[in-house]
Amino acid sequence: MAHLAAPLPSPRAGASGIGYLVAGIAVFSVQDLILKLLSGSYPLYEAMVFRSLTALPFLLLLVYLNGGTRTLFTPAMGKMILRGGLLFCAYTAYYLALASLPLATTVALFFTAPLFITILSVLILREQVGPRRWVAVLAGFGGVLIMVRPGSDLFDWAALLALGAGLAYALSMVTARRLGTTETAAALAFWGNLVFLAIALAMTLLLADGQFSDQVHPSLGFLTRGWVTPTPRDLALMMLCGGIAAAGLTLLTQAYRVSASALVAPFEYTAMVWGVLYGWLFWRDWPDATGWTGIFVIIGAGLYVLYRENLSTR
Template sequence: MTTTPHNRAGLAIGLILLGVAAISVNDMLIKRLSGGYPLHQIVFTRSAIGIILGLVLVKLEGGFHLLKTRQPGLHLLRGLLIVISNMSFFLALSVLPLAEATALFFAAPLFITLLSIPLLGEKVGPLRLGAVIVGFVGVVIMMRPWASTATLDVSRWVLLLPVLAALTYALNQLMTRKLGVNSKASALMVYIQAAFVAVSLGFFLIAGDGRFVDEGSSASLQFLLRAWIWPAQEDYLTFLGIGLNIALIGYCLSQAYRLGDAATVAPFEYIGLPLAVFWGFVIFGDLPVWEVWVGIALILASGLFVYLRERQKALRVTRLQGGRRA
């Protein structure tokens, strides 16, 4: 007998909302630290804390035997995808306004909806596909293809980093849906944090002394490769908060995509857009340029339509099932 994923849409939606709220706080804290610490040091610290908390959750969910898996290769691939996603996004975050980087990253739910068709066999109708296209138009507008390089504040390669992060994140979440058939959310979280620890330690061994950057290097490159330093006392709580937050994020997202269809859960990640605007203004004094506002509006509109369409379909199925029972 084959095991199928649980489908508990209400709980999955609640978990994704909590996880995305935690992500917005995480992004804000990492941007605050990006001017003084290397990315791999921040990643190592948060993941070391996160993996400890993850092991506690594994114990609570049934014991350490849950960490055994028959699919180590797929878990390794999933870990590498989320590492690429996070590193790409945080590199962009170090030089882009928080709202702009986040808005570009929100190509991820669009990718999830599209890729769930060939990879998971989920059905996405023409109306939802049309909404996804509208969302991608918003992403293109935020990329500002009509602007010359001289008029942009950053390189176009930097603008592409959040989109790369979105694609690899989408692939990761679709793999979570498949792997979640036989793996608990806590175990999935531990595998991810282990991947982060391994990669960040590799960066430390190769570049932890800062040998590959100097004062003339770009801000993103300095963030990636500057030397490790002992955190200032006033930053202790920020590092601790990031570590606690990553455990919450890893568990909520893994559990959400275990319990709900990807095309249903993904649109609720859009709550991260207004949260990014909020933190960007309150903490950094940034407000999006008009292209980003337009992109946010189109992405939110497409996400809301997908959600309403999914709800309408679910109600219709429920009525049909009710008729059969009668």
């Protein structure tokens, strides 16, 4: 959902952009799977430390290939760091929700981000939004109510974390709309990763001794669990997340670079395919009829919002 750069004209741009984006989403979906698998044994900040350290050299290479270190130290550096903080909040909330909710549910609730972007574009960017998009936004949040079922025995407050992740991600994307006109995608990614690493290290100092680890809820346990020395296999999985982040970012950046965002952005919803597939293969989670209804309403609303926004942009 990140509009990272202006597209370059090419007769094959459409197919190439879609291919890059679908591949990038598939790569990032593996990271979701890994972190959900690790969430019962390790703290999230530990995985973030190893992930961020592993991604750092890859991102430095991207910076070098996209203008060098001068692109990092610009007048907008503070805003890039702020955006990194928003992304940290978004992905922390998302991964904490993963510890408690089925993978498909978490992904679907996270994809309320386009709905939040519509609201924030009015409040922050003062953009005009027509009645059709407002109806789609309301319908999308109706789908959220269908999925989370507030007041029922099936309600889990971790669903609010997934929604908060969508909101924080939307804030970061609204910020990127302005930064993307002057800053490179590599610089944005580098500062985002550095913020991840700095906050994860701070959380390590605060929580590593395990003094707050007596939490029953899976999401709280994933947040406050003390540092656990990883097995070689699990350490490799955490470090793999860093490589995944760098590779996925490269693919998504290339997708938005070579093709119009209006064409490729809807294919971000292929993440739902992976969420449902991995959820069924590893945990035998399969949405019931109510869950499928909520998923289709949220996705349909999000796609319609993207469609109307693209028409408005034209």
